[in-house]
Amino acid sequence: MAGTPVLSVGRARLTPDNPFAEPSPLPFGAPRFDRIRDEHYGPAIEEGIRRHLAEVDAIAHQAAAPTFENTIVALEQSGRLLSRVVKVFDAITSANTNEYLQEVQAETAPRRAAHYDAVYLDDTLFARVDTIYRQRAALGLTQEEHYLVERYHEEFVRAGARLSAADKTRLRALNEEESTLTTEFQNRLLAATKAGAVVIDDVSELDGLRDAEIAAAAEAARDRGLDVRWVLPLQNTTQQPMLQSLRRSDVRRRLFEASVHRADRAGEYDTRGLIARLAGLRAERAALLGYPSAAAHVLEDQMAKTPDAAAKLLSDVGRAAAAKARHEAEKIHEVVQRSGGDALEPWDWQYFAEQVRQAEYDLDESQIQPYFAVDRVLHDGVFYAAALLYGLAFKARNDIPVYHPDVCAFEVFDADGSSLALLYSDLFKRDNKSGGAWMDTFVDQSDLLGTKTVVFMVANFSKPAPGRQALLTFDEVTTVFHEFGHALHGMLADSQYPTLSGTAVPRDFVEFPSQFNEHWALDPLVVANYARHYVTGEPMPAALIDRIKKARTFNQGFALTEYIKAAVIDMAWHTLPESGVPLDAARFETYALERSGLPLPAVPPRYHSTYFAHIWIGGYAAGYYAYLWAEVLDHDAYAWFLERGGLTRENGQRFRDMILSKGGTEEPAAMYRAFRGRDPRIDPLLAERGLEHAPTDF
Numbered sequence: 001m002a003g004t005p006v007l008s009v010g011r012a013r014l015t016p017d018n019p020f021a022e023p024s025p026l027p028f029g030a031p032r033f034d035r036i037r038d039e040h041y042g043p044a045i046e047e048g049i050r051r052h053l054a055e056v057d058a059i060a061h062q063a064a065a066p067t068f069e070n071t072i073v074a075l076e077q078s079g080r081l082l083s084r085v086v087k088v089f090d091a092i093t094s095a096n097t098n099e100y101l102q103e104v105q106a107e108t109a110p111r112r113a114a115h116y117d118a119v120y121l122d123d124t125l126f127a128r129v130d131t132i133y134r135q136r137a138a139l140g141l142t143q144e145e146h147y148l149v150e151r152y153h154e155e156f157v158r159a160g161a162r163l164s165a166a167d168k169t170r171l172r173a174l175n176e177e178e179s180t181l182t183t184e185f186q187n188r189l190l191a192a193t194k195a196g197a198v199v200i201d202d203v204s205e206l207d208g209l210r211d212a213e214i215a216a217a218a219e220a221a222r223d224r225g226l227d228v229r230w231v232l233p234l235q236n237t238t239q240q241p242m243l244q245s246l247r248r249s250d251v252r253r254r255l256f257e258a259s260v261h262r263a264d265r266a267g268e269y270d271t272r273g274l275i276a277r278l279a280g281l282r283a284e285r286a287a288l289l290g291y292p293s294a295a296a297h298v299l300e301d302q303m304a305k306t307p308d309a310a311a312k313l314l315s316d317v318g319r320a321a322a323a324k325a326r327h328e329a330e331k332i333h334e335v336v337q338r339s340g341g342d343a344l345e346p347w348d349w350q351y352f353a354e355q356v357r358q359a360e361y362d363l364d365e366s367q368i369q370p371y372f373a374v375d376r377v378l379h380d381g382v383f384y385a386a387a388l389l390y391g392l393a394f395k396a397r398n399d400i401p402v403y404h405p406d407v408c409a410f411e412v413f414d415a416d417g418s419s420l421a422l423l424y425s426d427l428f429k430r431d432n433k434s435g436g437a438w439m440d441t442f443v444d445q446s447d448l449l450g451t452k453t454v455v456f457m458v459a460n461f462s463k464p465a466p467g468r469q470a471l472l473t474f475d476e477v478t479t480v481f482h483e484f485g486h487a488l489h490g491m492l493a494d495s496q497y498p499t500l501s502g503t504a505v506p507r508d509f510v511e512f513p514s515q516f517n518e519h520w521a522l523d524p525l526v527v528a529n530y531a532r533h534y535v536t537g538e539p540m541p542a543a544l545i546d547r548i549k550k551a552r553t554f555n556q557g558f559a560l561t562e563y564i565k566a567a568v569i570d571m572a573w574h575t576l577p578e579s580g581v582p583l584d585a586a587r588f589e590t591y592a593l594e595r596s597g598l599p600l601p602a603v604p605p606r607y608h609s610t611y612f613a614h615i616w617i618g619g620y621a622a623g624y625y626a627y628l629w630a631e632v633l634d635h636d637a638y639a640w641f642l643e644r645g646g647l648t649r650e651n652g653q654r655f656r657d658m659i660l661s662k663g664g665t666e667e668p669a670a671m672y673r674a675f676r677g678r679d680p681r682i683d684p685l686l687a688e689r690g691l692e693h694a695p696t697d698f
Contacts, residue, residue, distance in 0.1 A: 014047035020085045026400065027411070028422045028454045029443050031088045034401035038100045041089045045108050048082030049115045055079065056119050059128070066128035068139055072152055076448055076497050086112070087442050093186075094434045095426055095458050096404050102187045106180070113179035117172045120159035129156055144665045148497050151664070154301060160289060167288055174285045178278065182617045185274045186434065189262075189611055192269035193234045194431045196262035198255050200230040208247035210366060215465035223431075234259050235460060236435025236613060238562070238604050241473065244350035244365065249341070256347030263610040264586070271610045272585050278616055279573045280581040287578045295574040295622035302506040303629060303668055307575055310508075310625040314571070317628060318564040318598055320691040324557025325603050331356055346604045353555050361551040365473055367544060372477050373534040374427060374461065374470040381477070381530030382484045385520040389652030390492065391415025397422070406430075406463070407456075412491055421445075421491035424456035427480070428463040428470070434613065435460055437479050439486035439514075444501045445493040453502065455490045457483040469534045474548060478518050485517025486510070494661040501663045507623040509668040511630035512637070513660060519638045522549055523647050553690025558603055560689060565605035567624040568596045570615045574622035585609045633672060635684035640676055 014021055018040050019032040026032060055078040064070055093105050119125065132139070133153040136146055160171045199221070200206060206214050217230035224231060232242055232255055240259055246252050263271040282294040291297040295307040304310040332352045333344045341348070358364045379394075386392040393413040400409040406428050412421040424442075443454035459479055464470045472480070486503060489510070493502035503510050520526050522545070531540035572592035582588040589609055593599055607614065614620040637659075641651050658675040673679055686692075 014043045018044055020044035020048075020081065020088075023080075023084070027397075027419075028452050029084075030400055030409075030422055030454050031403075031442050032401065033403045036088070038098070038104070041085060041101070042104045042108065044081065044085040045089065045104075045112070048079070048085050049111060052079040052082045053115065053118060056122070056125060060122055060125035066131045068132055068141060068145060068149065071128045071132055072145075072149060073448070073497075075152070076148075076446075076499060080449075082115075087440075091440060091442065091456060092403055094438075095456075096430070097187075097190070097432050102183075105187070106183050109179040109183040110176040113175045114172060117159075117168075117175055120156055120161060121163075121168045121172070123161075126156050126161040129153055144496055144500065147665055147667075148500060151499060158289070158297070158301065163288070171285065171288055174281045174288070178281055178285075181274050181278050181281075185271055185278070186613070186617045188269055188271055188274070189613060190432070190434060192263040192271070192611070193236070193435055195269060196234045196258045198232040198234075198251075198258050199226060200232065200251075203230060205248060205251045206230060206246070208245045209242065210245075210369075212464060212468050212471065213242070213245070213462070215468060216462050219463070219465040233429060233431070233462075234262060234435075235429075236611070237606055238608060239346075239350060239606075241462075243347060244354040246351065249345075249348060249351075252347040252351060253345070260604070260608060264608070271616075275573075275585060275609055275612075275616055276581055276583060279576060280578075282574065282621065283576050283578045283581065293575045293577065295571060298574065298622040302623070302626075303508045304625070307571060307622070310622075310629065311571060313628060313632075314564050314567050314625055315596065317560070317685075317691070318568070318596065320686070321557055321560035321564055321689075322598055322600060324691060325561040325600060326557070328353070328356075328555060328557045329600075329602055344602045346602050349558065349602055353558070357551060357554050361547050361554065363544075363547045363551050368474055368548065369471040370533050370535070371531040371540040371544075372472040372474065373532075374472055374480075376530050376532060376534075377472060377477050377480055378425065378427075379530075380532075381521065381526055382480055384529050385481075385517075385523065385526045385647070386484070386488065388525065388647055388649065389520075390488070390656050391649065391652075392420070392491075394423070404430075419452075421453040421455060423487060423491065424454075426456060427459045427461050429460040430463075433458070433460065436613065437483050438618075439483050439490070439503075441490050441502065444498045444504075445490070445495065446498040446501055447494075447496045449498060451498075453490045453493060455487045457487050459483065471534060474521075477521055481518045481521045482514045485514035488517065489513040489660055489663075492656050492660040493663050495663045495665055500665045504664040506626075506668055507620060508626035508629040509633070511627050512633040512672075515627070515630055516634040516637055516655075519634070519641075520647060522552075525647060552688070556689045556691070560691075561598065561600060561603045562606040563627065565593055565596075565598055565600075565603070566607045566612065567628065568592055568598060569605055569607075569609060570612070570620070570624040571622060573609065573615065632682050632685050633680050635688050636676065636680040636682075637672075639684040 019035040020040060023029055024032050059071060059074045062070060093101050129152050133149055136149045141149065160168060163171060203214065206217065214230065217232055220231040220233055221229040235241060238259055240255050242255060243252050263269050286294045286297040289297055293307065299305060299307055299310060329344055332349060335352045335355050336344050336348060354364060383394045391414065394410045397409045397411050402409055402424065404426065407424055407426045410423045411419060412423055414420040437459040439455065439457040441453060441455050443451050445451060445453045461470060461472060461476055490502035495501040527545055528539060532538060569589050569592055614624055644651055659671065662671060
């Protein structure tokens with residue numbers, strides 16, 4: 001990006017009028033978005049780093065012998081300013097960024113990486129942690145304290161604490177370079193996605209879209225200064241929502257190819273060189289740390305433990321998914337031929353699949369969406385289910401400042417009426433917002449720090465034209481329930497220590513609560529409460545709800561195969577040896593998919609490498625398999641609920657007490673086993689997906 005950096009690291013100073021200088025006086029310590037300006041972040045980050053280093057140095061070099069209190073607890077209490085500003089900064093640069101913030105991000109990213117290396121590679125500090133770790137059995141620690149000591153020791157070792165001085169120097173360089181590249185990838189992909197939007201000059205090309213969708217496309221064009229035109233913005237995935245409705249194949253192809261090629265052509269949006277270098281430095285770092293691949297390093301502390309275990313699940317389920325996808329393709333191809341077409345192209349799949357669904361289940365999206373107004377889905381669906389399961393209540397807090405007018409804030413109350421958490425909801429797409437949907441926190445719950453959760457959830461639903469309702473597809477309804485499941489994991493946390501609070505669990509466990517929460521979207525009590533026509537208020541007819549339920553296994557071969565293809569691509573990049581990084585991403589993907597037995601050209605990966613934000617910047621490197629791993633858990637847990645009466649307060653309380661509240665205070669497999677009474681079984685997942693000839697062990 002052109003221009004002089006807005007921040008000179010090392011000279012920035014935190015002034016008393018900076019909103020980050022002191023803890024926020026707002027309820028729950030919520031960020032003071034009414035006062036925070038872009039120029040406040042840089043100085044606060046720099047001062048946060050300086051203070052944290054001073055605190056850590058004092059812990060490492062104190063004269064007293066190492067104890068749990070003066071070392072581990074002291075580390076938990078350190079870095080408060082840095083955490084306060086970084087949590088807000090990272091949220092805003094993902095959900096509401098601008099060029100100024102991107103420059104701050106680019107300049108501070110390597111400083112932050114160097115800072116955390118300075119902590120984890122400090123020999124004196126690690127010696128204290130190692131002493132406590134070796135003495136932990138004799139210290140009279142609680143279970144949570146014992147687990148915290150093990151977590152700290154593991155994090156130091158995995159971060160390189162035992163490396164030689166020379167290897168630590170090299171590791172620092174790799175980590176700083178990665179932080180720079182991931183920031184560049186994020187900003188380049190955001191620009192590529194915006195630039196890749198399809199501009200329509202003739203409204204007839206939008207044949208098949210609803211009036212509200214056409215109006216939203218016109219509003220998107222006006223936002224870009226393109227009057228008398230229409231814009232179809234890109235979502236983060238390969239397939240685009242409009243592909244199932246657009247009648248003209250040439251327009252579908254334009255939209256699909258704009259999506260696929262948004263970041264793989266020479267020029268300012270090209271990410272191919274970035275991802276090749278990221279894969280290379282991750283492989284080099286893994287080798288430096290003594291692992292055969294980046295995936296081996298990443299998965300060591302996950303539930304899967306090894307790349308082979310993750311790959312086996314992908315392969316076993318992938319074969320069944322691909323078989324189902326081939327059967328689906330045969331049916332869809334018949335419709336293509338009857339319409340005068342020939343081959344089934346990837347940009348045509350969703351369009352003709354929708355016709356098959358209408359024929360087989362008498363169901364189409366235009367019937368469904370009028371019953372899924374976004375506010376009703378959130379208030380009368382998501383919040384209502386949480387009330388039934390966990391006794392929660394929600395109150396809009398219009399007095400809490402937010403970072404964008406689209407954002408809404410809610411105070412969350414527990415069953416006894418006590419104030420539990422603060423929740424922000426940010427659901428509509430913006431050009432300056434990263435793609436996809438996610439949840440994170442501004443403040444983590446911790447009894448030690450006396451803090452409660454301040455959580456936010458983000459999505460990218462199409463924003464309606466002014467005066468119109470935002471109507472969701474059922475997939476989007478599921479997304480709201482999913483992200484709120486993550487939010488529950490944070491809001492219901494009940495941990496002493498912030499390191500173990502809420503969603504601070506392995507990647508292949510963190511998706512369990514979120515995917516589990518999706519099940520309540522079609523629960524009879526819940527769906528009857530929120531699925532009402534946005535004009536008449538009439539409830540969705542029971543026959544239509546039944547058709548939605550019956551259609552749940554429709555197109556699941558496609559959906560699961562496109563996901564598994566992406567997970568295979570992720571694992572392929574991160575199992576490369578140090579010297580084996582390819583230069584041609586497209587050819588590498590083709591090779592990886594052919595080797596996995598999943599070529600199926602009509603079913604493209606959910607993400608191609610060049611815009612696969614999950615694995616390059618989203619923390620899912622060698623971890624995209626986690627959604628499938630966690631899906632085994634979520635369906636098995638839901639089966640437990642059904643065995644015991646379904647959605648009841650008693651069942652919800654058990655799930656809250658034994659899963660949601662515990663965060664990372666226990667080993668996940670043991671936590672699940674205690675809740676379920678046994679290890680998870682894969683059968684419920686296979687039944688839910690409508691799969692056959694798949695393994696029954698897990």
